[in-house]
Amino acid sequence: MLSATELGAPRSGLTPLLYRVVARRSDTADVTTLWLESLDGSRLSFRSGQFNMLSAFGVGEIAVSISASPCDSGPLRHTVRDVGSVSHALCSSDVGDVIGVRGPFGTDWGVTGNATPNDTVIVAGGIGLAPLRGAVEELVAARREGAGQVFVLVGAREPDQLVFLDDLAVWEKAGAVVLSTVDRSAPGWSGHVGLVTTLLSNAGFDAHHCRVLICGPEVMMRFTARALIDLGVDPASIWVSLERNMQCGLGWCGHCQLGPLLLCRDGPVVGYLEASVLMNERER
Ligand SMILES: Cc1cc2nc3c(=O)[nH]c(=O)nc-3n(C[C@H](O)[C@H](O)[C@H](O)COP(=O)(O)OP(=O)(O)OC[C@H]3O[C@@H](n4cnc5c(N)ncnc54)[C@H](O)[C@@H]3O)c2cc1C
Ligand code: FES
Structure with a gap:
């Protein structure tokens, strides 16, 4: 199958790429890890702490952190807790099912290439x-x-x-x-x-x-x-x-606003000095 990019179509940050579930594991009664490979064979480049928007087609799309390591050469990996409709659909995915992936988005833990003796x-x-x-x-x-x-x-x-x-x-x-x-x-x-x-x-x-x-x-x-x-x-x-409801993931819609931050862009990883004054703010 040709990807949208191979077909010459411009890929918007809002268009999910199709990924197949190649393995799954029940970690606890309500937590499932999914291993994913893109249908077009492309590999996602990301940094630890970033997240993707995962879509369960026909149900919806949610933010989920990448639980793979940038050092891994294997499939992409996400770990999902079943708390509502979309996370339930993702946790219920079987090997062979196709889900949508947009990303990666957001800030990271800052450990990549940043070895310290401390x-x-x-x-x-x-x-x-x-x-x-x-x-x-x-x-x-x-x-x-x-x-x-x-x-x-x-x-x-x-x-x-x-x-x-x-x-x-x-x-x-x-x-x-x-x-x-x-x-x-x-x-x-x-x-x-x-x-x-x-x-x-x-x-x-x-x-x-x-x-x-x-x-x-x-x-x-x-x-x-x-x-x-x-x-x-x-x-x-x-x-x-920090987690807040995400929609676009691109800093456009404002759903993830927390004080002066848009958490899809300026987070999720935030320094504690900045986060401590914001963490009490209620979600919009
Ligand atoms: C940057 C980021 C990274 C995330 N990483 C992960 C991850 O790695 N694994 C994972 O399982 N989840 C993660 N989440 C949370 C995940 O996005 C929510 O659990 C999801 O949006 C719930 O959607 P739903 O349709 O399944 O449930 P809904 O029907 O929307 O909600 C069901 C219940 O879950 C609560 N809920 C909704 N959103 C959140 C949230 N963000 N945090 C806590 N409770 C929430 C609601 O208040 C409600 O009580 C992340 C969220 C963000 C913003
Ligand atoms: S999710 Fe749209 S601005 Fe952050």
């Missing part, structure tokens, strides 16, 4: 690890070439809501410090119990010389950032990923 601390709540997964992969790879230590701290409400357990094991084996916790224990769980903030003080990172990347519910990001600042982390070294 520690990098990743703090994720629940599916918040999806937008961070590519960054961790990049940081773990850079660590092999002498970059600073990588700390991955993950929290979930209950043990069966922890995602990417296979990746956590691989990152730990590769030398990262990986700590996980749950808000509520369950039979079979012998790990840490408590909010993700309770992992911070004993994790072992150098609070005075580190950068921190946080993704999760806004309340979790606020409390985590404040706890880090209390430990001595420079607020200018903390980054968060």
Whole structure:
């Protein structure tokens, strides 16, 4: 099949490319990872932390972070939580189904080609690890070439809501410090119990010389950032990923406005100093 570009048609940023689901995995009861390949054989170039607009045809289109790593040579990867009509349709996709992909959009975590001798601390709540997964992969790879230590701290409400357990094991084996916790224990769980903030003080990172990347519910990001600042982390070294309803993804429609920012263009990754004064604003 010829793509629109091959046919000579100008491709607008609003036109999705067609991708086929080549693999799927149920991560938890309501979270599914989809591996996608474009029908025209093209490969998407992106940076960790960016997102695509995914369409389930006949249902709608939503913003979903890229959970692949720019280092991956394999298919594109997205991890979706089933919370409503479009995410449900995407999570229900079978291998062989075709979905639409527009992107990539937005800012990134700033780790690509930015190896630092300082520690990098990743703090994720629940599916918040999806937008961070590519960054961790990049940081773990850079660590092999002498970059600073990588700390991955993950929290979930209950043990069966922890995602990417296979990746956590691989990152730990590769030398990262990986700590996980749950808000509520369950039979079979012998790990840490408590909010993700309770992992911070004993994790072992150098609070005075580190950068921190946080993704999760806004309340979790606020409390985590404040706890880090209390430990001595420079607020200018903390980054968060913000979510608001997206429509165009191109800075045209204004749906994703948060204060002076259009989050599809100026986010989702925003420095904590800027984000902290905006995070209390209600979504339009
Ligand atoms: C930049 C960005 C990256 C994102 N990355 C991911 C991702 O990697 N994986 C993923 O599963 N989701 C991600 N989301 C959230 C995803 O876009 C929403 O869950 C989705 O829009 C819900 O649409 P729906 O039609 O399924 O549900 P709807 O019917 O629109 O909503 C169902 C319920 O979900 C709530 N909801 C809607 N939008 C959001 C939102 N943005 N955040 C939290 N709750 C919401 C609604 O208030 C409602 O209660 C991201 C959002 C943004 C802006
Ligand atoms: S989604 Fe349209 S301006 Fe951001």
